[in-house]
Amino acid sequence: MSRRRKLPASFYRAPTVEVARALIGKLLVHDSPEGRTAGRIVETEAYLFEGDPACHAARGETKRNRSMFGPAGTAYVYLIYGMHRCLNVVTAEPGVGEAVLIRALEPLEGVELMAARRGTELLRNLCSGPGKLVQAMGIDSEHDGVDLRRSDLTVWEESGSEEPEVVVGPRVGISVELPLRFWVEGSRWVSRGGKVKR
DNA sequence: GGAATGATGTACT
């Protein structure tokens, strides 16, 4: 039987690319009044302050990206395309302005609650995209700026769980071609309908 | 004050 341990603060302070890679296989858990939902992270993307124009923090601190400049282990939640929200994990030292976008989860707990929130029965459509997983997990703008170690939204690692095989490729929807996207090789839970390009 | 834009998802061909 595997045991769960909350990720220590030092985990998030590592270089952003390392954190993005290491977050694959970890567990995202949300305890909401409706119940608990949890999933295994299978896809992430790193956003760097240096040389990465696609990073929200690239042009300095604004009202929206304020939490990206907070301490490592802070959640950064923002609205995209006027209708979807995305969840990021702030990394590195405070003030650096780097983060990891959580792009897809393998649903583990509270699957029925996820399905109700998403309005679909199809398991593969619950968390296979940044906007989808935010909706399925019941995350909203209230979670922008919360501490992922001391709030209802937390990240865990499982002792004894096998290390997934992680592969790297270019990010999705970004014109800047950098190998900053990480996902589990062959996973059916990743975004883009599982059709991954390397 | 106003217009352009986007780290997406869904529906439809």
Next chain:
DNA sequence: GTACATCATTCCG
């Protein structure tokens, strides 16, 4: 594969 819904933030004037 392609169209488009929809709005907070950003940037320009």
